[in-house]
Amino acid sequence: MSNHTPSIEADDGHEDDYGLDKSLSSQVLLALATEDRDRLVELFEPLHPADIADLLEQLGDAQRKELIELSGPLIDGEVLSEIDEDIRESVIDIMPDAQIADAVRKLESDDVVDILEDLDKSQQATILDALDSTDRLAVEQALAYPEFSAGRLMQREVISMPEHWTVGDAIQNLREQVELPEQFYHVILVDPRHHPIGYVTLGRLMSSAPDTSLNTLTEPSFRSFRVDEDEGNVAYAFNQYHLISAPVVDSEGRLSGVITIDDAMVVLDEEHEEDVLRLAGVGGERLSNSTFRIVKRRFPWLGVNLFTSILASLVIAQFEDVLTAVVALAVLMPIVASMGGNAATQSMTVAVRALATRDLTSSNVLRVIRRESVAGLLNGVLFALVMGIVCYFWFGSALLGVVIGVAMIINLLVAGFAGVLVPIALDKMGIDPALASGAFVTTVTDVVGFFAFLGLASVVLL
Numbered sequence: 001m002s003n004h005t006p007s008i009e010a011d012d013g014h015e016d017d018y019g020l021d022k023s024l025s026s027q028v029l030l031a032l033a034t035e036d037r038d039r040l041v042e043l044f045e046p047l048h049p050a051d052i053a054d055l056l057e058q059l060g061d062a063q064r065k066e067l068i069e070l071s072g073p074l075i076d077g078e079v080l081s082e083i084d085e086d087i088r089e090s091v092i093d094i095m096p097d098a099q100i101a102d103a104v105r106k107l108e109s110d111d112v113v114d115i116l117e118d119l120d121k122s123q124q125a126t127i128l129d130a131l132d133s134t135d136r137l138a139v140e141q142a143l144a145y146p147e148f149s150a151g152r153l154m155q156r157e158v159i160s161m162p163e164h165w166t167v168g169d170a171i172q173n174l175r176e177q178v179e180l181p182e183q184f185y186h187v188i189l190v191d192p193r194h195h196p197i198g199y200v201t202l203g204r205l206m207s208s209a210p211d212t213s214l215n216t217l218t219e220p221s222f223r224s225f226r227v228d229e230d231e232g233n234v235a236y237a238f239n240q241y242h243l244i245s246a247p248v249v250d251s252e253g254r255l256s257g258v259i260t261i262d263d264a265m266v267v268l269d270e271e272h273e274e275d276v277l278r279l280a281g282v283g284g285e286r287l288s289n290s291t292f293r294i295v296k297r298r299f300p301w302l303g304v305n306l307f308t309s310i311l312a313s314l315v316i317a318q319f320e321d322v323l324t325a326v327v328a329l330a331v332l333m334p335i336v337a338s339m340g341g342n343a344a345t346q347s348m349t350v351a352v353r354a355l356a357t358r359d360l361t362s363s364n365v366l367r368v369i370r371r372e373s374v375a376g377l378l379n380g381v382l383f384a385l386v387m388g389i390v391c392y393f394w395f396g397s398a399l400l401g402v403v404i405g406v407a408m409i410i411n412l413l414v415a416g417f418a419g420v421l422v423p424i425a426l427d428k429m430g431i432d433p434a435l436a437s438g439a440f441v442t443t444v445t446d447v448v449g450f451f452a453f454l455g456l457a458s459v460v461l462l
Contacts, residue, residue, distance in 0.1 A: 028055060032067055040071055049078035056091065057084050068094045077103035081111045085118045092123055101130030108182055109135065110155035110263060113142045117152065142257075150234050151227035153267065154248040154257030157181035161214065163189040163197055168210030170200075183260055185244045189214055194254045196247040198222050224249050227256055231267050236358065238264035271356065274434070308443035312337075315447050319454035326461050328395045329454065332387075332404050336453045339383060340411035340445030347372045347419025348441050352434050355427050369420045376416025380409035403460055407453035411445055418444040 024043065031039040044052060052075070056064055068075055068091060075095065080103055083091055092100060092115075104112050104127050112131070116124050116139065128136050138156040145151025159181065161170055170187055174180065186199035198218030208217060224247045225234050237243060238261060245260045316323070316333075323329050351368070354360035360368060384405030391401035422441045423433035 025055070025058075028067075029063075032063065032070060035070060037070055037072075040067075041074065044071065044074045049076070050082045052079045053082035053084075057087060061090070064091070065094050073099060073102065075099070075103070077105075077107040077111070077115075080104070080115055081107065088115065089119055089123065092119065097126050097130075100126060104130055105132075105135075108155045108157055109138045109142060109257075110153060112139050113152055116143060117147065145227055148231045149227065150225045150229040150231060150248050150259060151256070153231045153234060153263050154227070154259045155181065155263075156257045157184075158188060158247070158255065158258040159184050159186075160188040160190050160194075160196070160255055163191055163215045165214050166210060167205060167208045167212045167214065167217075170205060170214060171210070183262070184258070185260065186219075186258075187214070188247050188255065188258065189218065190255055196224050196249065196255045199245075199247070201244075222246075225259065226251070232271060234259060235264045235267040235271065239268055304439045305442075308439055308446070311443060312446035312450055315450045316454065319450075319458055322454060322458040322461065326400075326457060328391075328397070328400060329457050332391070332400075333450065333453060335387065336404060336407050336411055336449040337446050339408060340415045340449045341442050343376055343379065343412045344415035344419040344441045344445045345438070347376070347416050348423055348437050351420045351423040352437060355423060355433055360424070365420075365424060369417060372416040372420045373413060374416070376412040376414070376419075377409065380412030383412070384408045399460055400457075403456045404453060407449065407456055410452045411449040414448045415441075415445045 028040065028043055031037075031043060056067065056075075056079075059067060064087075075091070080088065080091070095103075104115065107115075112127070112135070116127055119127070128139065131139060142151055142154070142156070159174070159177075161173060165173075184202075186201055187205060188196050189198045189200065191197050198215065199222055200214055200217045201219060204217045204219075205214075221241060221243060223237065223241070223243070225237070227248055227250055229248075234246075238246070238259075243261065243264070245258055247255055248257045248259060250256045350372070351360060354368070387408060388398075388401035388405040391404055392398050418441050422444070423437045426433040426436050426440075
């Protein structure tokens, strides 16, 4: 019997923040507390592997260990493939070797590769030893390809047929197959050298007459990828051209495997999520990360922000006299910087997203810069009028309203310009714009905003 009782959520039957029914969560924790394996089996049976993975991710280390030991083979290969990679290694450490072996044998090769690539050598060896010689060779070959490449993403299980076959030949061949891939959407046609030349959807295959030649049923969307193609390019192509699956070829153009839409969309989702996190300087973080790991990831960019803040402070220090003479400037100064920073963040977010989706190119970059700059200028004029009026009634000084108005126009104009130009420049230098743009753009708007506001004030008000 466990010597502690896990905290139990209110049994209100509603979904919690991570999509699981609170009642279910409570029942799973209760079964764990009472070591009731039969109840746990009953609760897990209707769940999707992703939901079981969510449960494991939400538990602390000790509770997770108890759940894995109690549930046994309920934690199968499908669950392992759904678990966040940051805690998968610890889950596999807890599972017996025999259970791991049984779990991975039932997975497609791409799922096995996805599990293996984040594990240490000893854990990889345990899983590889569990595979038969054919599957092991396929997985080892996939691991030999560069990380984040099409070769890592593809599955080896593929249905290919000679281009001269008929529909009848194809259907007969499918019926004779001992084991078909768990998911496939096309029959890939190959020439005598095993080069893919087209594919036929299963729908067209099943709806065509038996004597119809397969090469008359091919889809115009057909395209293939080399094994060393970056997975980001693959995901972009799937999204751009509405692909469902696509063959992967080796350096000689021979069919090596196939990538399906579910794997491509996972990559696309991961890249979108990564971009959002990197814009905040927390790229790659997960709720399951340790405190030390979070500090290690965040410290460098907080350090960059500190350095850039010091630059802005140095600009302010140059105008100590005017700040001392006109106290109202200290009150209004944050407004100019804040408005510029927010405007720049808006432009920067649009630019970073456009770079990621490849909508921002050399052919339209000048137009986008001009659009964002003009938008910044117009917003600057509008808010300058607002702040001019506010300053007049607040401090009784029309000149002070003119100073902050002009400074705001200048800063919002620069914000629109820098918000696009900085990400583009970083991208050209090979630096991820999602990760680095924020600090540099904020520095530009802070320095320009403070210099314009305090510089104008020193000229006009003293």
